[in-house]
Amino acid sequence: MASSPTPSHASSPSFHGDDDDARSTTSSQDGSQSSSSQLDYRKAYYAKNKDKEIARMKVYYETHKEKLSAYGKEYYKRNRESELHRFKAYRQKNLGRDLERKKLWYARNRDKILAYAKAYDLKNRDKRNAYQRERRRRLKEAAKSAAKGRLDDEPVKSEPVSDHETSEISHRMQKASLSPSGRLHLAFLLNPSD
Numbered sequence: 001m002a003s004s005p006t007p008s009h010a011s012s013p014s015f016h017g018d019d020d021d022a023r024s025t026t027s028s029q030d031g032s033q034s035s036s037s038q039l040d041y042r043k044a045y046y047a048k049n050k051d052k053e054i055a056r057m058k059v060y061y062e063t064h065k066e067k068l069s070a071y072g073k074e075y076y077k078r079n080r081e082s083e084l085h086r087f088k089a090y091r092q093k094n095l096g097r098d099l100e101r102k103k104l105w106y107a108r109n110r111d112k113i114l115a116y117a118k119a120y121d122l123k124n125r126d127k128r129n130a131y132q133r134e135r136r137r138r139l140k141e142a143a144k145s146a147a148k149g150r151l152d153d154e155p156v157k158s159e160p161v162s163d164h165e166t167s168e169i170s171h172r173m174q175k176a177s178l179s180p181s182g183r184l185h186l187a188f189l190l191n192p193s194d
Contacts (some may be wrong), residue, residue, distance in 0.1 A: 046053055061068065076083055091098070106113065
């Protein structure tokens with residue numbers, strides 16, 4: 001009789017071992033199912049109570065503002081280089097997407113932007129016009145003072161006239177004064193080649 005219980009016990013540990021393996025497989029499947037169901041539950045909860053959760057977060061941030069701000073400042077001071085690198089990498093990676101978003105935003109809000117620009121222009125037109133008048137006046141004064149300073153500093157330069165040109169001009173003037181019509185013809189001044 002002592003030998004008969006041994007074979008039944010010998011088969012029983014393997015049965016319990018298989019049972020443990022089956023339980024662990026089932027529990028891992030249940031764990032993945034429970035985590036996904038828990039995630040679905042959380043999503044549904046936040047979708048249903050979105051306003052309440054936002055209000056709760058706002059209250060939390062208002063009450064802990066100083067602590068969170070100090071932590072953020074200290075964190076960014078400590079990790080400045082890595083954060084800058086991370087930000088630059090993010091910008092580089094998403095440059096096209098951000099540009100497209102910006103274009104879409106401007107297209108969506110074009111009327112608002114134009115209305116704001118027009119209102120701003122009307123509101124500040126007088127101020128801007130006065131500024132432009134004052135700027136032009138200052139530029140004119142600066143140009144006049146610079147020109148006056150140059151004229152005062154530099155003596156008037158006259159080009160030396162050759163004797164041949166002087167004699168030619170005097171000859172033409174004499175010829176014009178002796179014209180048969182009796183009046184002075186100064187056409188030679190306009191066209192000296194004649």
